[in-house]
Amino acid sequence: MEARERYARVLRAPHARALLIAEIPARLPVGINGLAIVLFLREHSGSYAAAGAVAAAFGLALGVSSPLIGRLIDRRGLAQVVLPLAMLHTVAMVGLVALGLSGAPVGVLALLAVFAGAFLPPLGSISRSLWPRILRDEDPGLLSTALALEGVMIELVFVAGPLITALLSVLVDPAAALLLSPVLLLGGLSLFLMQPPVRTWVISEHAGSHGPWGALRSPGIRTLVLCTLPMGFCFGAMEVTLPAFGEAHGHREIGGVLLAVWSAGSAMGGLLYGARHWSGAAGRRYARLAALLPIGYLPLALAPSIAAMVPLALLAGLSIAPTLTAGNQIAGDVAPEGTETEAYTWPVTSLVCGLAIGSWVAGALVEGIDWQAAFLACAGGAVLSALLAALRWRTLQVGGRRGVEPAYDAAL
Known part of the structure; x- marks a missing residue:
């Protein structure tokens, strides 16, 4: 099947296009918040260290809360969980901006960032858990293409988000981007919840039957968590280091453009990944994709100019979406039944925690x-992720779709 036909068949599936369109504004905050917090705190506190610390607080809270939210959704239903959380997130974001503009201490701002991150609904994980239902009557081999399309969309969000943030930072203030973010979330979420696959969400009879470990009973989920943490560290460090690189070369505002180029590279890689049908061992494929990551990050510390950094940032992004897409498909395959939403959140949680730590360290x-x-630290994270994937890829192979190991297994 040709690449164009694969994507066309995914988009022709019932409600697929409407769902994707509804997701766009709801997920734009993911591309806005990280850079906007860094630029906001850099502008109003004068310190990259303070900016990185508050961004890290936001990211860590988001990472820790996502599996808990995912488990609640699996057990209680979708709309009943995400609507109250979105409202609380909005209140916390407005408070962060208001107190940041009034010169509040960094500790207070970090606390508000914790609340804002903890209450942000994991829309990406929710959407990924819907695709097997949407494609139920289609070719099962199209799931990788659908997840690749999801990956491309989030990368486009990471292109548009930094560009919107950079534009608002230059024309108004980074605070404007932070205030726009919850508005987009609430508007997009209202459209998302109206879609039939969301309204017909059914709670599995197996939900709540896997004990306190939940989705982590699967050794494959634990491997994805381990591999994704240093990967996220690499990406989080990039979000701080690219703006710092631009400032060091006399153009602070170019950081948003470089982040957009980096994300565009990931989107290109995601489109190529989703354009073909993949066969063979999924775990081995994931390990090979992870091994490509360090190649893109090692040269960044040697970039002599902004003009040289543009193609290097594009190259660094190429392997991101394919690696994450392969991991997402594996997460769905190895998730214990009734934990699908939670299972999709665990790699995201690991990624976000890595992003937060990377932002702080960078x-x-x-x-x-x-x-x-800071660029060398980025490369170190990519190398560690590749090594872990190479050592543990066999745990990503499952004979049956719902294989689990005992909760007391210490093979984390």
């Missing part, structure tokens, strides 16, 4: 040493 490195040291 901020400290930029402040204490220079941007080159």
